[in-house]
Amino acid sequence: MRYKDIRKECEELWAKNKYYVLSKSHKAYLEIRAYLREKEPDVLWVNKKIQEAIDMKESKKDFSNAVLHIWGYFKKEASTMEKEELFDILNEYMEGKNNREAVIDYLNILLKKYPNEYLEQSTFLTGEQYETMA
Template sequence: MNWQKIWAVNKYWLMSKSQQQYDHIRLLAKNNQWTPQKSQELDKILDSLGSVSPTRKTLVTTYQHIWGYFKKKCTDEELHQYLKLLDELQPDNDSLGPFLVQLTAKYQIDYLQKSRLIIELNEREGQSISKN
C-alpha cells in the first residue's frame, strides 16, 4: 500500500489520538515528497499511538473534520443531534462517534468507509457501514 492510501486510512484515527503527530505527518507529506525513511517514521508513529486514548479536544477536532462530509447533506434533525452529541462528548462516553458511523452508512461516504477510525468505531458498536 502506498503512503497516500496509508495516510487516507489512518488520517482521522491519528488526528483523534494526537494533533501534534497528525501535524507532523502532514509536514512529512508536504509536496508529495515521500521516501522509505518517511514511511518508516509514519509506521513508527502509528505503532506508538496504538495505546494512546483520545482526549475530548482531539475527538472534537476529529469529529468536526468528519462532520464536514455531512454538513451539506444532513437533515435538520441530524444537525441538531450532531450539535447535542458534540456538546455532550466525553472520551469515556462517546455517542458522537457511533452517530457519525451511522451517517457514513446512510450517505455512503466512500472515503470515510475506508477510514480506520470509522471502521474501529463500527466494530466497537457492531454496526454496518455499507449497504450490501
Template sequence: MQVTREQQQEWAALKYDVMAHSQREYNAIRQLFKGNEWNEEKEGSYRQLIQNAYDTVPTRGSLLNAYQHVWGYFKRIATPEELVRYRELSEHFSPTTDELLPFLRELTVKYQMKYLLNSNLLFPTKKTDS
C-alpha cells in the same frame, strides 16, 4: 521515489484515527507526505509517528476535533434534524459514553461517503503494521 497509491490509501484510512489520538503526530505525518516524495527514512518516521499516536490516549478535545473533521463531510447534506442531533451530541460529548461516533458512522453509511467508509476511526480494522 514517489508516495505509492497504497501508502496514500493507508494514510487516508488512518488519518482521522491518528488525529483523534494526537494532533501533533497527525501534523508531522502530513508534513512527511508533502511533496509526494518518499524514502525508507520517511517510511520509518511514518510508522513511528503512527505508533506514537496510538500510544497516546485520546482526550475529549482530540476526539471532538477528529469528529468535527468527519462532520465536515456532512454539514452541507445533513438534514436539519441531523444537524441538531450532531450539535447535541457534541455539546454533551464524553469519551466514556461516546454517542457521537456511532452517529457519524450512521451518517457515513446513510450518505455512502466512500472516503469515510474506509476510515479506521469510524470502522476500525487495524492499528498499525509496525
C-alpha cells in the same frame, strides 16, 4: 520497490488512519502530514508515528476536532435535526456524560445514509484495529 509505489503506500496508509491520528493528537497529525510532503517518505516511519498516536491517551479536544472534520463531509446533505443530534452527542461526550463510541456510532449512521467511499475506509469510523503495512 519504486519510489512511486512507496509514496502511494504511504498515502493510502495515511488516508485510512488520518482521522484516528487527528482524534488522538493534532500535533501528531500535523507532523505526519508535513512529513508526507517530503520527497521520499518512508512507510516504516509513517507506521511508527501512526502507532505512537494511537497509543496516546485520549484527548477530548482532539477527538472533537476530528469529529468536526468528518462532519464536513455530511454538512451539505444532513438535515438540521441530524446536525443537532450529532452535536448533542458530541457535547455529552465533552461533558463526560457519553463515550466516544456513541459519537462514532452516530457518525456511522450518517455514513450509511450519506455514503462516502473515503470515510468508509477510515479506521476512526470502522473501528478496525490499526494494521501496519507489510
